[in-house]
Amino acid sequence: MDARAEIRIAMQPAQRRRSATTTGLSPAATCVDLGTLAQRAHALEVLDGRLRRLLPEAIARECRLADIRNGRLVFLANSSTWAGRLRLHEATLLAEARSAFDGRIERFAVKVAHRPPVPPEPTWQKPLSAGTARHLRTAAQSIADPELKALYLRLASLANQ
Structure with missing residues (x-):
């Protein structure tokens, strides 16, 4: 199956499973099929990559596809400046989205939403040596405070033996 067909199938409106007696x-699993939801997320990710390749690199870094709903292509931009720059590419983006959806995309919208900062990768720390562990244990023996002594011993236990 080609990418266009995969996107079209995954982006079809989901059938909700609700019983009339529920209040x-x-x-979530009773409202939406999680497999369908995952397919839709994947299809949006594929289409997002496809559309952002058409944009200048700076705009592509600051904007992303958010959703396609009721014939409207919705993008998120990090600021109003980037939203304005993205709107200059509206015709190109709509044409590409229409080719992926057989012309069912009618409108274009950009919303400003600041992305939360990406947490930095955890830094790799050099493990404690066996010598350091010995010094920590020796120091712990001379400490009268039981809590501090326990902390030193716990730290010493993290060393490579």
């Missing part, structure tokens, strides 16, 4: 909150 109040329901588990």
Whole structure:
């Protein structure tokens, strides 16, 4: 199956599974098929990559496809400046999205939403040596405070033996 067919199938409206007797909150799994939801997310990711390749690199870094709903292509931009720059490429993006959806995309929208900062990768720390562990244990023996002594011993236990 080619990418266009995969996107079209995954982006079809999901059938909701609701019973008429339910009231109040329901588990997500009873409302939407999680497999269908995962397919839709994957299709949006594929289409996002396809559309952002058409944009200048700076705009592509600051904007991303958010959704396609009711014939509207929705992008998120990190600021109003990037949203304005993205709107200059509206015709190109709509043409590509229409080719992926057999012309069913009618409108284009950009919303400003700041992305949360990406947490830095955890830094790799050099493990404690066996000599350091010995010194920590020796120091722990001379400490009267039981909590501090326990902390030193716990730290010493993290060393490579």
